[in-house]
Every structure is written in structure tokens, then in C-alpha cells.
Amino acid sequence: MQREDVLVIGAGPAGIASAYYLERAGISYRVVDKSSVIASTWNSLYPSLRLNTTRFFSHLPELKFPLHYGIFPTGRQYHRYLVDYAQRHNFNIHLGVTIHKICQENNGWRLESSEGSAWYRAIISASGRFNNPYTPTIPSMTEYTGLLLHAHDYAEPAPFIGRKVVVIGNGPSGCDIATELGDYAAKPVLFAQRTGVVLRPRYPSGLPKHAWMILGEKLPFLAPLTEKLQNTPYRNLNRLGIKTPPPGNDTSAAGGARAKALIDAVRAGKVQPIDAPARFYQQGIEMQDGTRYPVDAVILGTGYRPVLYQHLDYHGKKDAHGWPVRDFSTHPNGREVVGYPGLYLVGVFYQGKGAMYNFNVEAEIAVMQIRERLAKG
Numbered sequence: 001m002q003r004e005d006v007l008v009i010g011a012g013p014a015g016i017a018s019a020y021y022l023e024r025a026g027i028s029y030r031v032v033d034k035s036s037v038i039a040s041t042w043n044s045l046y047p048s049l050r051l052n053t054t055r056f057f058s059h060l061p062e063l064k065f066p067l068h069y070g071i072f073p074t075g076r077q078y079h080r081y082l083v084d085y086a087q088r089h090n091f092n093i094h095l096g097v098t099i100h101k102i103c104q105e106n107n108g109w110r111l112e113s114s115e116g117s118a119w120y121r122a123i124i125s126a127s128g129r130f131n132n133p134y135t136p137t138i139p140s141m142t143e144y145t146g147l148l149l150h151a152h153d154y155a156e157p158a159p160f161i162g163r164k165v166v167v168i169g170n171g172p173s174g175c176d177i178a179t180e181l182g183d184y185a186a187k188p189v190l191f192a193q194r195t196g197v198v199l200r201p202r203y204p205s206g207l208p209k210h211a212w213m214i215l216g217e218k219l220p221f222l223a224p225l226t227e228k229l230q231n232t233p234y235r236n237l238n239r240l241g242i243k244t245p246p247p248g249n250d251t252s253a254a255g256g257a258r259a260k261a262l263i264d265a266v267r268a269g270k271v272q273p274i275d276a277p278a279r280f281y282q283q284g285i286e287m288q289d290g291t292r293y294p295v296d297a298v299i300l301g302t303g304y305r306p307v308l309y310q311h312l313d314y315h316g317k318k319d320a321h322g323w324p325v326r327d328f329s330t331h332p333n334g335r336e337v338v339g340y341p342g343l344y345l346v347g348v349f350y351q352g353k354g355a356m357y358n359f360n361v362e363a364e365i366a367v368m369q370i371r372e373r374l375a376k377g
Contacts, residue, residue: 003028004029004092004120005029005120006022006029006030006370007030007120007123007124008031008032008126009099009102009125009127010125010126010127010347011032011035011039011040011086011095012038012039012040012041012082012127012347013060013356014128014347014359014362015033015093015127015346015347016039016060016085017060017061017126017346017360017364018031018124018346018363018366018367019089019091021363021364021366022367023091024367025368025370027370027374029092032093032094033097034096035095036095038082038093039079039083041130041131042075042076042078042079042082043079044155046075046156046177047074047075047155047156048074048176048180049176050072050073050075051072051075051356052072052354053353053356054071054211055069055070055073056210057210057357058073060082060356063081094115096114097115098113099111099112100112100114100311101313102123102312103313104340108120108121109122109123109343111123120342122342122374124335124363124366124370125308125311125312125344125346126346126347127306127347129304129306129307130152130304131152131307132304132305132306132309132310133150133151133300133304134302134303134304135150136302138277138279138280139278139279140279140280143280143281144280144282144283144284146284146295146298147298148300149300150301150302151173157183157185160184161184161185162184162186164185164186164293164296164297165181165186165190165296166274166285166299167181167190167192167301168276168277168298168300169301169303170195170196170243171197173301175197175199177299178271179258179261182265182270183270186296187270188271188272190285191266191271191272191274192275193275195245196244196246197242197244197245198233199233199237199260201232201234201259202259202260204230210353212226237263240263241272241274242263242273243273274287275287306322306323308323308345312343314340316338316339317338323345323348324338324345325337325338330369331365331368333365335369341373344369344370345362345366346362347359347362349362
């Protein structure tokens, strides 16, 4: 018989952080995930991926990364770390659970899943967005006869050796994949950009960004200088054809860990930046001016949408990133969704010290608010 008070959706880093703080608070919980493995997103990402954030802030509570992971752990190292962390704590995680629907009921939440029906006093949505790839509607896309896939399904460069490829989208995965394929696919790999991209050095002025951040926190009088150093982007990229966003909009599509590698690939003729295509045709993409590029494969680095919407019939407002608006009346970083009492979001904010650091902060706040909710009966 089910006795848990809180359901956590997602067994990735945000869900694991939530389980940690729920256990520490003495609140009964159940973590469910549709995959058969813990942190399935990190288990399936392309092998060359490295974290954009350093080891200093990217670990879970009370367990730092092994020293041999280096300053910027790889995606595979991070996955091994998450699995080990969950096993050490023996969290109440149930894998292979498909959620059909969640809805409000009797001052709590009703779950319909492959395990059956259950009621919870609160739900933490820690399912993120990387299992819900977004595919834009581009005219005549269905006419294209080549290989079309999302970056979510890109595993390695081997299938693209010697083939003409276009990567659409200038987010971190688009930058990473275009750069990597520059050494394998037919040259040049086309890098289609709709918006501008901010590319920053991985080691600004010789140190990783987080080292400057720590220095600014330890020595506040240096904070203005360290903030400038860690946030100074590469300049004059437009002459290489790499679009940059207009002033005041420098949060658009941060460039990931391969910024310098992408710039070098463009200079070497391995990658060619172009505008976003206007439409597809059978053999490739067509630009606004009618120019056609025949390509064997199209990889869509076009982002993701919150997985929450696959479970919840949500009719409230959304923020600039597509997440439900949260209630800040009781906490400046409140995790409860406005109009949906007992529903909390963890794993939403990706800026500042990075997503992995923010997972811990958000999970701790969500559990604090859940504890207050349960205390009120």
C-alpha cells in the first residue's frame, strides 16, 4: 500500500537532489522515471560532450567529483557519478514507470501511471526538458528525403563520415555537433543560425569561469573585475559569419564548451555558418534568396521543451523559457507553481553557477516549502 507523501518525477540529477533533501527532512517520497536507467539523458548523450560548468559547483551535496574527472567532467563521467551517488544513498527510485497523467485532487495530486493510480500530498517535477526535443515546423520538411534527426538522437560522428551535413541551431548542442563533425563529415559542415550566439573562452584569462567567480566571492572588492573577466565573449565573430546577438540580449544561445574549437573550425573551412533555411526541398535546404544546399543529413539542434507538459494539462502563464510561472510570494526563489498548490519545479534555471549547482538550490527550497505545506495539514 502506498504511503509516500511526495512524488518526484525524474531520476536525473534534479530528481536525485530532491530525494537527498527529502530524506534529510524526513519526508517520505517516491522517485519515478520512465527509463530503465538512472539519469537516462546523461547515459545517452554524445560521448564527446563535456560539462559547460566546472567541477567546483557541479556536484551533488556531500560528494565531490573524483580528481581524475578534471576541471570539466565529461557527460559520461557525470552519468557514472550520478549512478554511484544514487546507489550510495539507496534512494527510493522506481524505474520503468510511465506517467500518463497528473491532476489536482482533494488538496493534493492524483497520479495515473503504469504502476496504477496513486494520490500524493505534493509533487516535484524534476523531469527537466532534455527528454522532450523540440522540432520546429519548417516549410516542406516532409519532402526532404535525406536523414533528418534531432540533436537528442545524435550519438557519434561515425554515421556521418564523408557525408554532407547541415546542423540547424546555434545552442550548445548545435555548436558541439557542428564542431565535432567538422573533422569527419564532408567539408564544410553547414552551421545554420537563426539567432546570434555568445561564445566565451573556456578559460578566460587563463582560469575557468568558476575560478573567477570564487575569487570574486572571496575578495568582494575584486568582484567587478572578475565578473568582467568571466563574462567577456570572443569579439569580431561576424567577420567569420558567426552571428552575435544584439546588445542587451547576450543570453541568447550560450555557446557551450567548444567555443574556441568552433571558431577554429570555421577559420579552417571545416564549418561554414549560414542563415537559417527558409524551407526544405527533396535533396536539401533552400535559403531565403533561393540558394540551395544539397545535404545528406540534417541535424536539428533546435532545443527542448519542459517534459512537465507531457503529464499536466497546464493552462497558466509561462516564463520566458517556457516554464510555468512560480509563486514568489513566500520565497524569492519559490518553487511552487502559481495556481497549482503542491506542485513544485526543480531543475529549471541554467544560468549563474550552472544547472547542476542550481538543481541543489532549487531542490532544497522545494523541500523546505513542502515541509511547510505538510505541517499545515
